[in-house]
């Protein structure tokens with residue numbers, strides 16, 4: 435039995451190195467159904483989800499597990515819509531817009547209020563920031579809590595103390611039950627490129643290695659995302675790499691859809707955005723490197739990204755860590771490389787975190803930022819006791835330090851010969 439499901443709870447579920455975040459909802463709900471209501475049916479779990487692609491993915495996973503699930507999207511199948519109206523769906527996903535108080539779907543669900551057994555918020559770390567900003571309906575859905583006598587469940591892969599406090603507040607939950615783990619991604623090597631003295635960050639000098647790699651490997655080049663904060667910087671980096679590549683920028687005929695390099699911002703148009711995403715989802719994607727802003731967002735599931743590069747800082751530590759987390763979702767080895775060039779705007783949180791900590795493990799420094807009340811931090815303590823290897827290692831040394839971050843790899847005693 436899981437008693438905390440019966441009181442209002444807050445549940446920051448996390449993670450598994452292989453990133454099954456879209457499974458978290460289905461797993462929790464499945465546990466709920468099988469353990470708490472083994473013989474009664476149907477019960478309805480209502481999931482508020484801000485991302486269409488995630489909803490569709492989760493509906494599919496629920497269905498694979500034999501759970502009757504649907505999403506309240508405009509294209510909902512007539513049979514599914516009928517089942518929702520008849521109260522016969524087990525898991526119903528809805529966007530904030532479809533579940534905002536007063537919406538027609540919510541009126542339908544109100545008819546089955548006695549069956550609603552769980553109200554879940556997916557990507558709950560966005561509730562406040564998106565709700566305050568461009569999706570006010572998201573924030574208004576917190577009022578649904580008073581319509582149903584169901585526990586509240588919040589799900590997120592990454593949350594820091596500040597977001598935790600504000601999320602508790604907007605959900606009106608004082609004493610949440612937390613289930614959480616540090617959002618570590620051990621398969622991602624964390625590299626910071628520091629500059630010393632008068633050296634400056636310079637796109638042409640610092641990113642030439644990407645040009646060389648793309649030229650040499652073309653379609654074999656590991657899938658790479660290059661994040662930067664502003665559209666103008668995206669254009670600068672994109673144009674630089676494209677110019678340097680020359681003919682090598684194309685496979686086959688020289689048309690834009692045959693480029694191995696592309697860009698993604700809020701301004702490139704829907705069609706171009708969709709093309710980039712659909713292309714990169716394929717294992718044999720023509721696009722091997724994508725220069726992008728945060729507009730290349732959550733909910734885009736590309737399992738085999740091997741490198742995430744940051745030119746400058748994201749607007750928060752949480753944002754930065756989430757962007758890094760787009761790498762290595764298949765569990766394979768991946769790299770995150772950060773050029774901590776100040777690009778202006780709100781990047782002080784990240785710089786503040788690492789300032790004065792240049793001589794510490796990057797992973798530990800960042801993960802400490804995500805410690806929440808009651809969270810098990812033994813893995814952080816264990817980081818202090820890792821033993822450097824003093825072997826005649828190769829460049830591909832697999833010891834814990836060499837696989838961790840640029841700082842740890844440096845202090846490791848191995849020789850790393852070619």
Ligand SMILES: [Zn+2]
Pocket residue numbers: 794795796797798838839840841842843
């Ligand atoms: Zn480290």
Ligand SMILES: [Zn+2]
Pocket residue numbers: 822823831832833834835836846847848
């Ligand atoms: Zn080592």
Ligand SMILES: [Zn+2]
Pocket residue numbers: 823824825827828831832833836846848849
């Ligand atoms: Zn070694």
